[in-house]
Amino acid sequence: MRTHATAFTFTAFTPSLVDDARDRELAAGRAVVPADDGGRFPVRCCLRDVDRASEVVLLSMRPPTADSPYAADSPVYIHRHRCAGYRPDGSVPEVLRDRLLSLRAYTADHMLTGTAVEHGRALGSALDQLFTGDGTAYVFAHFAGPGCYACRVDRVAS
Numbered sequence: 001m002r003t004h005a006t007a008f009t010f011t012a013f014t015p016s017l018v019d020d021a022r023d024r025e026l027a028a029g030r031a032v033v034p035a036d037d038g039g040r041f042p043v044r045c046c047l048r049d050v051d052r053a054s055e056v057v058l059l060s061m062r063p064p065t066a067d068s069p070y071a072a073d074s075p076v077y078i079h080r081h082r083c084a085g086y087r088p089d090g091s092v093p094e095v096l097r098d099r100l101l102s103l104r105a106y107t108a109d110h111m112l113t114g115t116a117v118e119h120g121r122a123l124g125s126a127l128d129q130l131f132t133g134d135g136t137a138y139v140f141a142h143f144a145g146p147g148c149y150a151c152r153v154d155r156v157a158s
Contacts, residue, residue, distance in 0.1 A: 007090065007155070007156035008124070008127055008153050008154065008155055008156060009088060009153070009154045009155075009156055010047065010086070010088060010092070010093050010096075010141075010151050010152070010153055011086075011151055011152040011153075011154065012044055012045055012046060012047045012085065012086035012093075012151055013044050013045050013061065013063075013064075013076075013078070014064075014085070015045065015082060015083075015085045017061070017064065018044075018045045018061075018078050018079075018082070019082060021059060021061045021078070022057065022059070022078060022080075025057070025059040025060070026057070030059060030060070031057040031058065031059040032057065032058045032059070033053060033054065033056075033057055033058075033080070034053045034056065034057075034058050034077070035053060036052065036053035036054065037053075041053065041055075041056045041077045042077060042095035042099070042143065042150065043056060043077050043078060043079055043083075043095070044061075044076045044077065044078055044095075044149070044150065044151065045078045045079055045083055045085060045086070046079070046083045046084065046085055046086045047086045047093035047094060047095045047096070047150075047151055048093075048094050048095060049094055049095055050077070050079070054080070055079060055080055056077045056078065056079060056080055057077070057078060057079075057080050058075060058076070058077055059075070059076065059078065060073040060074065060075055060076070061073060061074065061076050061078075061149070062074070063140060063149050063152060064152075065106075065110050066109075066110050067110075068106075068109070068110035068111060070104070070106065070110060070111070070112055071110070074142070074147075074148050074149035075146070075148050076148060076149060092120060092123055092124070093151065095150060095151075096120040096123060096141060096150060096151070097120040097121065097123075098120055098121075099119075099120050099143055099144070100117065100118075100119055100120075100143070100144040100145065101117070101118055101119070101120055101123065101126075101141050101142065101143065101144055101150065102115070102116075102117050102141075102142040102143070102144040102147065103115060103116045103117070103118060103123075103126055103127070103130060103139050103140075103141055103142075103153075104139065104140045104142065105130040105131070105136040105138075105139045106136065106137060106138055106139070106140070107134075107135045107136065107137055108135070108137040113130075113134050113135060113136045114129075114130050114136065116129065116130060117144050123141075127139060127153060127155075131155045137154075138152055138153065138154050139152070139153040139154075140152055140153075141153055
């Protein structure tokens with residue numbers, strides 16, 4: 001359910017990008033099946049939480065962006081096997097709703113314009129503020145505790 005005035009688009013990693021990373025990292029022995037500690041695993045290919053470690057792998061991926069001083073790989077969970085991907089429905093994705101988030105706003109040239117730390121329940125108002133800044137083109141959401149990349153956020157053109 002949306003509770004803010006501005007509409008946003010949340011973008012997960014594309015299935016082809018995930019497939020390439022999964023294949024490459026599994027072949028290189030760098031993908032890890034996490035310990036099943038009863039926790040939730042925020043999966044970046046469909047922006048859902050998964051309860052079983054056997055369904056995911058942990059690996060490092062770089063969010064799609066141009067080269068800039070801020071471009072960096074991030075540890076992320078993806079499904080062990082291809083999933084249907086993320087289907088936007090106009091609401092805040094499941095993986096963001098109940099977590100503390102670090103938001104990083106960027107220009108079209110991929111330079112930082114602002115940051116915020118906000119709980120997912122207040123995400124809309126934090127994004128509204130970041131997008132009113134100087135030339136903000138998009139925002140990367142990260143999970144504030146571990147600092148892992150979650151997804152990209154764009155403002156819907158009116």
